[in-house]
Amino acid sequence: MPAQIANHYIGGKLVPEAAGGESLRLENPATGEEFGISPMSSTEMADRAVAAAASAYRDWSETPVGDRVQCLFRYKQILEDNINDVADIVVQEHGKTKAEAIGSVRRGIDCIEFASAAPVLMMGRTLPQIAVSTSFCRTEDEGGVGIDSQVDRVPLGVCVGITPFNFPVMVPMWMWPMAVACGNTFVLKPSERDPFSTLREFELTKDAGFPDGVLNLVHGGPDVAKRLITHEDVRAVSFVGSTGVGESIYKTASGSGKRVQCMCGAKNHSIIMPDANRGAAVEGVLGSAFGNTGQRCLAGSVVVCVGDSGDWFVPALVEAAKGIKVGRGDEQGVSMGPLVSREARDRVAGFIESGVSEGADLILDGREGEMPSSGCFLAPTVFDRATPEMRIVREEIFGPVLTIMRAKTLEDAVEQVNRSEYGNMAVIFTDSGHAARRFQRTAQAGMLGVNVGVPAPMAVFPFAGWKKSFFGDLHANGEDAVRFYTESRVLVTRWL
Numbered sequence: 001m002p003a004q005i006a007n008h009y010i011g012g013k014l015v016p017e018a019a020g021g022e023s024l025r026l027e028n029p030a031t032g033e034e035f036g037i038s039p040m041s042s043t044e045m046a047d048r049a050v051a052a053a054a055s056a057y058r059d060w061s062e063t064p065v066g067d068r069v070q071c072l073f074r075y076k077q078i079l080e081d082n083i084n085d086v087a088d089i090v091v092q093e094h095g096k097t098k099a100e101a102i103g104s105v106r107r108g109i110d111c112i113e114f115a116s117a118a119p120v121l122m123m124g125r126t127l128p129q130i131a132v133s134t135s136f137c138r139t140e141d142e143g144g145v146g147i148d149s150q151v152d153r154v155p156l157g158v159c160v161g162i163t164p165f166n167f168p169v170m171v172p173m174w175m176w177p178m179a180v181a182c183g184n185t186f187v188l189k190p191s192e193r194d195p196f197s198t199l200r201e202f203e204l205t206k207d208a209g210f211p212d213g214v215l216n217l218v219h220g221g222p223d224v225a226k227r228l229i230t231h232e233d234v235r236a237v238s239f240v241g242s243t244g245v246g247e248s249i250y251k252t253a254s255g256s257g258k259r260v261q262c263m264c265g266a267k268n269h270s271i272i273m274p275d276a277n278r279g280a281a282v283e284g285v286l287g288s289a290f291g292n293t294g295q296r297c298l299a300g301s302v303v304v305c306v307g308d309s310g311d312w313f314v315p316a317l318v319e320a321a322k323g324i325k326v327g328r329g330d331e332q333g334v335s336m337g338p339l340v341s342r343e344a345r346d347r348v349a350g351f352i353e354s355g356v357s358e359g360a361d362l363i364l365d366g367r368e369g370e371m372p373s374s375g376c377f378l379a380p381t382v383f384d385r386a387t388p389e390m391r392i393v394r395e396e397i398f399g400p401v402l403t404i405m406r407a408k409t410l411e412d413a414v415e416q417v418n419r420s421e422y423g424n425m426a427v428i429f430t431d432s433g434h435a436a437r438r439f440q441r442t443a444q445a446g447m448l449g450v451n452v453g454v455p456a457p458m459a460v461f462p463f464a465g466w467k468k469s470f471f472g473d474l475h476a477n478g479e480d481a482v483r484f485y486t487e488s489r490v491l492v493t494r495w496l
């Protein structure tokens with residue numbers, strides 16, 4: 001069967017890509033089999049999607065919020081009913097294990113549930129009798145008419161989302177459910193690497209009763225993204241992806257007068273104290289470093305062992321990492337899938353090479369681990385005794401490579417955390433409340449964890465990256481998202 005070209009979803013319809021345009025051929029990263037074609041569309045297709053969103057905006061923003069969230073209630077159920085099929089598409093084009101794919105869709109469903117609370121979240125505030133006026137009116141008994149004031153939260157208009165490959169279903173749901181619950185309309189440009197999962201997510205919105213044009217999806221690469229973020233009819237831009245791209249999107253979109261939030265790259269640290277619960281520390285770091293094949297912005301890719309904790313932590317961690325079964329995501333018993341593409345695999349292998357040449361101890365070499373011979377596989381890799389100037393310590397690898405450093409004290413370990421130009425997350429494993437509190441008050445990262453490997457916030461809390469992990473003021477999710485997707489409108493009233 002010839003490989004299918006991903007359709008766009010515009011104005012409630014599947015729109016085929018125009019013939020003869022540029023495209024990217026997609027392979028299943030576990031098998032190397034070609035399964036689809038990602039259209040690298042023209043800017044005209046982006047304009048068409050924005051036009052559909054703009055024409056749907058007026059009616060949708062006037063639809064009572066209680067009616068708008070009915071679509072989200074229905075959508076949640078539809079997604080629950082289709083979770084297996086959606087997860088299968090994620091496994092096929094991204095390579096995650098089935099359990100990881102289902103887990104990621106579930107985290108997206110959390111966002112739908114949170115956005116369904118929009119009738120409460122969007123409420124304004126009032127302050128009656130904020131002043132008394134004595135001009136232009138007869139006195140009201142003793143003299144003066146009361147003035148009331150209120151602030152409402154109102155939608156912005158057309159909002160745009162640009163998303164990465166690593167969570168093709170969940171990350172778009174950090175954006176569109178809250179955006180449309182607040183009365184905006186939306187255009188998404190998903191990653192060109194795994195467009196079919198996100199397309200399925202959008203197709204299902206039709207059955208939930210969202211009016212045509214409220215949700216639109218256009219495929220493509222940087223050209224389409226750049227058109228969307230500067231389009232005169234777009235009011236807000238949400239981006240998730242690498243730091244270089246995010247920083248440039250932030251500058252361009254904010255320079256074009258848009259409200260912008262860019263959630264970006266990361267280099268996350270886990271501190272192991274000598275008094276930590278050993279089992280919890282090893283299990284927590286293992287899941288954090290190698291879950292999703294290391295391809296997540298909350299991956300704990302650097303460990304700092306304090307004092308003599310390395311003596312027990314490092315051998316136990318390596319033993320556990322050897323037990324990870326690498327293979328196809330749809331195979332029973334597999335706990336780690338392939339990297340997303342050949343280029344990604346080669347890039348990560350390049351980092352392993354650089355760690356060796358810079359002098360770190362390669363104590364588990366993922367290039368030689370047990371794994372299928374075809375596909376984009378690398379087994380877990382562990383470096384020990386790395387030093388701060390090495391690339392494997394400073395740069396985001398985005399693959400199954402864990403780098404271990406040693407520190408004498410907690411203060412030295414926190415200094416390692418704070419050296420990083422990124423500030424997404426950091427965790428500590430300890431039995432000491434004092435150490436945990438010192439860490440909590442001094443580590444410079446926006447998402448902290450104590451005795452947990454991945455401190456991923458539930459949707460009611462913001463996804464709070466700092467430093468070069470975030471550009472903007474208001475984060476995704478939590479109350480930040482409500483403020484991001486609404487404008488404040490203040491009303492001052494005097495009845496004469």
Ligand code: NAD
Binds near residue numbers: 162
């Ligand atoms: P990427 O930056 O390559 O691509 C992200 C999106 O930007 C894609 O849709 C892509 O088409 C588009 N894009 C790429 N180059 C562009 C350009 N020059 N101009 C405009 N748009 C462009 O990221 P990726 O490889 O898909 O995803 C991995 C990155 O995402 C990692 O750095 C990871 O840490 C980050 N990420 C961050 C978070 C977070 O919340 N902080 C969450 C998930 C992923």
